[in-house]
Amino acid sequence: MKSKSSAKSAPKRVALVGNPNAGKTTLFNSLTGSKQKIANYPGVTVEQVSAFIEQDGVRAEFIDVPGLYSLDAVSEDEAVAVSVIHDKSIDLIVCVIDGSNLERNLFIYTQICALGRPIMVALTMVDRVEAKGEKLDVEKLSKFLGCKVIPLVGHKEKGIAALRTAIFAELANPTISGPVIDRTEAILPLKDRLNRMGFDLSVEELKAKIQEGEPAFEHYFDQFPELRPDFLLAKEGLERHLDPSARYHWTSKVQKEVISQIKKPRRAVTVTDKLDLILTHRVFGLGIFVLVMYLVFLCIYTFSKPAMDLIQNGFNSLGGVLGNLLQGAPVLRSLVVDGIVGGIGSVLVFLPQILVLFFCIALLEGTGYLARAAFLMDRLLGWCGLNGRAFIPLLSSFACAIPGIMAARVMPDQKSRLATILVAPLMSCSARLPVYMLLIGAFIEPQFGPFWAGFTLFAMHFLGFGLAIPVVFFINKKILKGKRLPFLLELPPYQLPKWKDIFIAMFTRGKVFVTTAGTTILVMSVIIWAAGYFPRYNIPAGTPPEVAAEIQLEHSVLGTFGKGIEPVFRPLGFDWRISTAILSAFPARETVVPSLGILFSLGKDDKKLDEKLSKKLIDAKWPDNKPLFTPWTAVGLMVFFALCAQCFSTLATVRRETNSRKWPWVMFIYMTVFAYVGALIVHLIAMLFGAS
Amino acid sequence: MTTIGFGELKKGMRAKIAETPEPKDQVLRLYEMGLVPGTEFKVVKIAPLGDPIEIDLRGYRLCLRKQEMAGFEVEILG
Incomplete structure (x- = not known):
């Protein structure tokens, strides 16, 4: 029972x-x-x-x-x-x-x-x-x-x-299927061709001959080498697979039998044809494409901002409330406020962009426009081994690499998807902007004027994109070897958006991010918190809190490591403070400004941090009293940030999306090498021109 | 019967697949999409940048890159 x-x-x-x-x-x-x-x-x-x-x-x-x-x-x-x-x-x-x-x-x-x-x-x-x-x-x-x-x-x-x-x-009460096509149909294409060449063989004769194998056909091949593919297909069809021709022969017969024209079509020219006339037009089509992509970018970049601010502020106030509750236990308080609440906040802050982007993608995909966009863009992206669909993930990555990497899903081919994922973080995301703004504001604009300030900002955005092209080319040629499938792009008829599908796509993506990448990000943020918090340093009473924070960070695991690693960064013209700021920014590059705040004894929550920090940076000196920053140092640091994989969330997302530990490492290593070499080149050029 | 390469097709042409490379790997996949010898199709459009080519075959629309159709010879029907 x-x-x-x-x-x-x-x-x-x-x-x-x-x-x-x-x-x-x-x-x-x-x-x-x-x-x-x-x-x-x-x-x-x-x-x-x-x-x-x-x-x-x-x-x-x-x-x-x-x-x-x-x-x-x-x-x-x-x-x-x-x-x-x-x-x-x-x-x-x-x-x-x-x-x-x-x-x-x-x-x-x-x-x-x-x-x-x-x-x-x-x-x-x-x-x-x-x-x-x-x-x-x-x-x-x-x-x-x-x-x-x-x-x-x-x-x-x-x-x-x-x-x-x-x-x-x-x-x-299941129905068990059986083959619908008689296997002898597999040899019909070969029989037809032999017929045309003047050899009249019956199905049975041919079957027997095929079973004898290739030697039985040698004398045909000598005369007609083009017979070979048909022979191979017929042989395979009899033994294992059916020739696609035989299958299509059958499907087209069925189509003719079951479908009949009973009246005139509702429209002589279909809606799809009319829409395609405009949407894939060589002028209007490209114009509309640019407009649509601009709108998508605007949605992720601007429209998700209020929700992101709300999450950020919400978690800040939650941290404040919990901080007050845990007043008596400083270690626990810092763990909860800076480690856990900060960590959860830094996971959830990505959600608005992910949801908005997947809303856009599901809408474009569901209506059939995405396939048209890929049709328009394929030539542009196809030559280096990507395809037209790579446009969406790459563009999104200029806002944030995380939704960008998740959007690489729009590409059905695994190889193109991996190549796109690997270069997505080279696109300059919005989290790099505060670093550029700080350094350009302090060292470029005052000395060289607004033109060069704008130029530098543009150059930093172009740098990663410009490098991505040779990287993709290299990845495709050297790393992702093996068979490549033809790029098959079906253009389905346009249809109205199905809201249910769109919302399900949005929420499953959001859920996947929070539950898989999110947990890893949270763990890392606690580890980094601990590295900056321990070991505790005995700070004399009466020290101002900003200075105390600086001394504590200097003597923490992170600070000790930053000092230890200084010789590595010295060839780039960076001292221990910049090194420590870079190290502390590896989990998330946006933390570099507050980190610099602490390292230059300003604290991290100062309201006018940017303004004060740029003054501090201008005044900062090496021990031998030479200025720490020249405009070249600033450019070197920006190049480092433009190219470095300083975003643990990105790596966790790559881990999830590629389902492998290898690819996040590959990404981390190549980008770090790029960043280092890039900043080194800038420093060498600076020395060549007398560091002025 | 004169044939031309797939890449030489122009918008609006009707054509029939005459010769193909040996159907394995890449080409097998094209066969599976319905591009078998004897298949008739129509060129709907060529992308603004010259590639890919959109064709109408077996009642559906497919875009193909010229390079990946190398070796496919077609017979012009009109």
Whole structure:
């Protein structure tokens, strides 16, 4: 009895499989709502999205398998998706097929059905078929496919409920699929070609000959070498895979049989054609693209600012309240206020940008515009090994690399995605701006005027971008070797945004960031807090608090390390104070200004910190009384900040998004080397020109 | 029958795939997208920067880079 009840409660597993753009994710979202959980497949960057549904006492796990065009996987990402389909623990495969694009969508069905697994078909986009004035004979299609076909028609919710019921009915009483194509069809292309060359062989004769193998064809190949590919396909088709030609032969036959034109299309020229006329136009198209990208950037850069300030201020006041409560326990107080509350704040502060960017991406992707943008930009980014879709992650990274890196998901190809992730932090993010402003304000603008101040600011933003191009080129040529798939960009018909899909995409991304990257960031922020807080130094009573903070930091683990590492930074023209500020900024570069504040005895919360700090920096001296900062030192320090991977949150995000420990290290090392060498070059140039 | 390379196609042309490289790896994937010998298609548009090329085949729209279609010979139908 007991074993029976446990068998009953073991959840069934349902896999949703289909082409990209077949409406699979929309369907998954409608079926499962927002109860989705995301996990990484081991070793690759592909995510598995799944959710549990219960109906009539049966519990089933629904798995959204990443979109696939074929089961003969070539890339690593696809291999993972294919392995889910082959997984014997899957109780039902639901093939999601776009009814308005049957011929190509059925291709993968011809492969899946041959596996002999429980299968059914969910037919999407039926409204598009009707808009074309066509009728799709569902019963006939079901006969061809040998399984149940559920069209998603009529009222949206009703269609989904019908599908859900059908899925649970199939789970109880599954239809096992079988191959739809006779394997002999695999040799028909070869037979045709031989025919045209004047050799008339029957199917049986040819089959026997193919089984004999290549020697039996040598004399044909000598005469007609172009026969070889057809022979290889026919041989493979008989033995293992079917020739794609044979599969398409079948799908196009089915398409002709089940679809009939019953009336004139609702529109002679489709909306998509009309929109494409403008949106991919060589002048208007590019203009609109620039405008759209500007809007996206404006959204992340400006519109998320109030929410970020709110979070920052909220956590500051929370820190203040907790600080008052813990007045009696200074160590605990500092741990809670500076370490934990500060750490959680520094995780959550990224959320507005992530949510806003993923709102924009889901909107652009869902409506079909993203594919057009990629079409326009592909030439520009394609030559160095990226593709048109890299535009969004790279642009976003100018606001913040974290949403930028997460946005690299828009690229289906793993290699382009990795290359984009690795260069994203070279784009000058908004957290670098305060450093530029401080140093330009102190050393460039007063001496050289506003033109050079503006020029320096521009140069710092361009530097990382300019370096990113050769880096991507190198990464693609030397590091990410191996097979590269052709860049296949489908331009689906435009559609209205589906708000439910957009909000689910936003919130799952936000959740993934907070729960995975967020925890690592929090731990690091506590460690860095401890390094600056311990060991405690005995400060004589009566010392002003700003000076006391400076002395404490100087004698902490961080300060000791900063002093110890000074010789490393000396060739760049940096003293121990700058070294310590750089070290303290490794977890998050925006902390450098407050750190400099402490190191130059101003404290970190001074209201006019920038103004006072720039005075302090101008007056700062080396022990031999030479000024610490020349304009060149300032430029060197800016170059260092422009190129260095001083952002632990970025590295934690890379760890999560690449699902590997290797890539964050690669990023950290190459960027640190760039930063060091860049600043060194600036210093050498300065010495060449007499450091003036 | 005269054929031209895929990259030489112009906007609005209708064409048919005549010859292809051996269908493995990259080319196999193109086959799987429906670009098998004998397939008819129409050139919808060429991207403003000259590449990729958008074609209409088997009832859907696909963009292809000229370089990745190297070796595909097509027969012009009109």
